[in-house]
Amino acid sequence: MKKQRILYGLTMLIVVLSISIALAIVPPPPANQNLGVYDTMYEGFAEDECRACHSSGVPDTHHMLVPNEGYNCTDCHKLGPTGGIDTPIRDCLVCHNASPHHTADEALARHCSHCHGSLVDDYDDGHYIPTYDPSLITPDTSYTWINGTTNMKGGGCEACHEANITPVSGAAIYDNYQTHHSIWPGDNGMCGVCHDVTGTNVSIRKCEECHGVKSLHNIQYDYATTEGKLGYGHIGASWDCMGCHSWFEASSTATQGPITPNIANISSDELVAGVGTVITITGSNLKNTVDGVDYTSEVVIDDGVTNMTLIPDSVTDSKIVVTLPGIGKGNYGLRVAKDDLKSKLVPIVVAPQVSIDSATIRRDIVTIRGSGFGDESGESYSELLGVTITCEGDDLETSIISWDDTRIVGDCPSATVGALATVTTLYGSDSATITGSRRR
Secondary structure (H helix, E strand, O other): OHHHHHHHHHHHHHHHHHHHHHHHHOOOOOOOOOOOOOOOOHHHOOHHHHOOOOOOOHHHHHHOHHHHHOOOHHHOOOEOEOEOEOOOOOOHHHHOOOOOOOOOHHHHOOOOHHHHHHHOOOOOOOOOOOOOOOOOOOOEOOOOEEOOOOOOEEOEHHHOOOOEEEEEOOEEEOOHHHHHHOOOOOOOOOHHHOEOOOOOOEOHHHHOOOOOHHHHOOOEOOHHHHOOOOOOEOOOOHHHHHHHHOOOOOOOOOOOOOOOOEEEEEOOOOEEOOOOEEEEEEEEOOEEEEOOEEEEOEEEEEOOOOEEEEOOOEEOOOEEEEEEOOOOOEEEEEEEEEOOEEOOOEEEEEEOOOEEEEEEEEOOEEEEEEEOOOOOOOOOOOOOOEEEEEEOOEEEOOEEEEEOOOEEEEEOOOOOOOOEEEEEEOOEEEEEEOEEEOOO
16 A cells, blocks of 8 residues: 555656646747648738738639639729729738638538648548547647646647737737637537537547547648757647647657648749649648658649649759649649648649730731630720730721630721731730731
8 A cells, every 4th residue: 555655656746747847848829830820810811921822823813703703804903093004902801801711612511631731630531539538648628737827738739729919920829719710600500510519518539520640740840940849830849749748748759650741832923824834832841751761742733623643853841843734724722742641732823825826917807816815805905905906116996806715806907917916815915917918
C-alpha cells in the first residue's frame, strides 16, 4: 500500500511538473496565422488576404461572367461623368459582402478538403476516428487546465486557437466558437455537424469528423525552418504536443509521413488557352524529409470533372517550377499533392487567345477569321471593345453584321486593301492587314 501511495505521488508530481514546464514555454495565442485561412470572420478580411488565394486571373474570372452569367461591362467599369470609363473598384469586399465559399456545393456537402486540402478531412472519407472514450491525453474541445495568473490554457484547441483583439497580419483573430458558427450562418439545419442532439454539447469525436488524427498531425508551417519552434503547427516542438494533449509529450516526429504542402502564390497572372506556360509556385512544405524519407510534390489541375497530374520541372521545399500544357479556356483549380496529402485549391483562369488568321474585303464587306473572338458584347465601347479598321491613321466607321468566336463580318464602306483591322475583346486584341479585292 505504501509503495502504491509513493508511486501515485510520483505520478502526480510528474504530471504537475510537466504542466509547469508546458506553462513556462507556452507561446501566446493565437496560433501562427501563416498557414491556411486566418482564424477570423469574413468581415475581418481585407483585399490582400482574399488575393492570397485569388492571385491568378482575377480580371479574366470576372470577364467570363459577362457572356456566361448575364453581366454587362458597366457593372464593373462605370461610365465617367464626362465620358470614358472610370477605374473599376478592385476591392473584393465591395461586391462580395458575404462569403461566397461556404454556399458552394462542396461546402454544403461537407467535403471541405475540396478547397482546404489535407488541412482538414471530409466527414465521409473513411479517415480514422478513435471510438474509445476520451482519455487523459485526448484533446478537449476547449481546454483541460488554465493558468490562473496568465490565463494561458492547455490540453485543448483553445491553447492556440483563441481570440486575440490585436490584429494579426491585418485580420482580427476570433475563437473557434465564432469562426465555426460563421461557416454556415443562419437557420440552415447544419447545427448537428458539430453539436449533439441536445444542441449544446460538442464532443471531440464530432470535431474529428473534420479534424482527424492524421490531418492534424501533419500540419506545420514551413517545416524545414520551424521544426522545433513553438506555435507554428502541431508537430514543431514539445509545446505543440502538450498544448493539445495536456501533460503528454511526444517527439516532433509524431507526424505520420509527409507534411501537408502549402501554396502561397502562383507566378502567372494570365494563362492563355492552347499555349504552354511555365509557372512558378511558391509556398512551404513542397518537399520535405521525415525520418529519412524524402517526400516531393506533384501539381494537379482540376477542371471540376477530371484531374490532370503534372510532374514539376524542379521542386524545393519552397518553390515548384512546372510547365502547364496548352489547355482550353475556362476556370480551373490548381493544387500540389505530396503522397496522399494535398494543398488547398488555388483558382486559375485560362483565357481564350485572340488571334486573327485573315482579314479580307469584298465590296464594302470586311470578313475577319481567327479564334478567341468570343461573342460580341451587347454593351461594347467603340474606344475599347469591338472591331476597329484604321486607314492612314484614321478610324473608319464600321458596323457589325455578324460576330462569333471564329468569324466577324462588318460593313465598312471606306475600307481599302492595306487598311489595318483590329479585334479587341474582353481578353485581348490582335491586328491584321486587310487583303483581297475591293469590287463595286
